[in-house]
Amino acid sequence: MLTNTDLNHRFAAQLIAIPHQSLNRAFVGPSDHFEQSIFVKVFASQAKWRAETSMTAQLTDWLLDADEQTLLLVRQDLPFSAIGEMTSELAFAMGRVFDGIKTPVQPSNRQDFSAGAEIGTWFADRQAEITAQLAAMPLVVRHGDVGRRNYVFLHGQLTLIDYERAQLGWVQQDWIKLFYQDFHSDADLIQAFTDGYGKISMMPQLSWYYCVYGTALGILAYVHKVPDPEFLAVGQRMLHDVNDYIQQSED
Known part of the structure; x- marks a missing residue:
């Protein structure tokens, strides 16, 4: 199993583990090797490593490195910000974004x-x-x-x-999980999301x-x-x- 020290040595980095509830492990920090801050994810499942690597490579330009032997993925550390209060307008936008992954x-x-x-x-x-x-x-x-x-x-x-x-x-x-967990079965939010997604x-x-x-x-x-x-x-x-x-x- 790759340790934090192994990853720091491999990428000439100063990585810090990100605590989260998952069987995967994640780290973030500056890397001299990539000359930028990086996000590193070590997967517990080969199938999940393959899926995320494939999708990230096809949908974005964020991917920096991937290694199937160690189930390692490295991408740019990006300035993501959380979404705010759940509204019909936001749910509509979420549907539009989700629609974008189904075709290419x-x-x-x-x-x-x-x-x-x-x-x-x-x-x-x-x-x-x-x-x-x-x-x-x-x-x-x-x-x-x-x-x-x-x-x-x-x-x-x-x-x-x-x-x-x-x-x-x-x-x-x-x-299903989005409607139950995040929308709490709210009919207005569900309708806005499906409107954003488009014809189904x-x-x-x-x-x-x-x-x-x-x-x-x-x-x-x-x-x-x-x-x-x-x-x-x-x-x-x-x-x-x-x-x-x-x-x-x-x-």
Whole structure:
């Protein structure tokens, strides 16, 4: 495992570890090797290293170095600033920015949804219908972790960052966590975001709640590794909505 000392020696740098809840490790500081301040990320997963390296290289000019052997990514240390209060205008802008990643990028992998259809007996019994519905939906490049914390301003322009979970999928999958966690299911914010994104194909309710259920299970798996009561509550609210949908469907 690369240590802070290893990285400082490698890049002639004075790096400081950035504390955050993640299985990855991140560092920032000035580098004589690159003659600028750098951001260094050491990944715990090869798949996430590949996704973020590929997306960063294709969408930006920030990438300085990448090493698959050590799962290392180095980019410019940029003056990002956090977004402010969530408003309809900001949600619209977020939708416009998110729309920008779906066309020009070649993803590093393709998602296989068939295994996910086994996540619950109720959905498994409707696997053929879900498969048919999703087959009719257009596939796009998913960011994989769309949320308030990954939208930042750079030189006054709203920007989406952190592409380690990028993959092919259905655009609505990327909206679930954003709508539940950051928009708190606010109808006005959701409408503004989808207006900003532009024309989309509507996902049938069965497939939407199938995706919500899969997202909730992913959250539960994450908080089992990294305790986060607030994030756990988001996943539980998703499961509650899925249960309500199933009960209404059975009435």
